[in-house]
Amino acid sequence: MWASLAVGLMARPWARRVAATALVALTITLFIVNLRRQGERAGRAAERLETLERAHDIQRQMLDAASRRPRSRDDLLDRLRGGKF
Numbered sequence: 001m002w003a004s005l006a007v008g009l010m011a012r013p014w015a016r017r018v019a020a021t022a023l024v025a026l027t028i029t030l031f032i033v034n035l036r037r038q039g040e041r042a043g044r045a046a047e048r049l050e051t052l053e054r055a056h057d058i059q060r061q062m063l064d065a066a067s068r069r070p071r072s073r074d075d076l077l078d079r080l081r082g083g084k085f
Contacts, residue, residue: 070076
């Protein structure tokens with residue numbers, strides 16, 4: 001019964017036009033929603049990348065500072081006496 005009703009309704013030109021318009025509207029809506037989701041993902045990825053870069057910069061600074069540290073107590077005393085610290 002439902003099938004014959006749907007077939008009978010789709011036989012009319014205005015019903016086909018309404019169905020086509022509804023499908024176009026649904027397609028555009030889904031496309032826009034998908035663009036929004038992709039934008040949110042890209043934003044989160046950019047934020048994650050920025051955080052990682054900041055962490056790597058800090059780690060590089062720590063490694064540079066560790067490479068310039070005094071190797072022994074005598075080196076530390078020499079630096080303190082020389083005023084280089």
